Amino acid sequence: MTTWRKSSYSGSSDNCVEVGKGVGIRDSKAPTTHLPLSAETWSAFLRFARFPGTAR
Numbered sequence: 001m002t003t004w005r006k007s008s009y010s011g012s013s014d015n016c017v018e019v020g021k022g023v024g025i026r027d028s029k030a031p032t033t034h035l036p037l038s039a040e041t042w043s044a045f046l047r048f049a050r051f052p053g054t055a056r
Contacts, residue, residue, distance in 0.1 A: 004031070 002020040006028060010016035016028045019042075026034035037045070 002023045004018040004020045004026065006016045006018045010028075014028050018026050018028050018031075020026065020034065022039070024034045024036040
């Protein structure tokens, strides 16, 4: 079973995206489905989110 984590920026709202380590991401409103992401893809996404001008 995967432990899903939501951003601390979401507060008590259930309108958020959750991350499951080694699994992917999902919408908290539709927890039965998720978008699988590799560790490499997730790292690329985080780099882009932090430094948008450095996309390759």
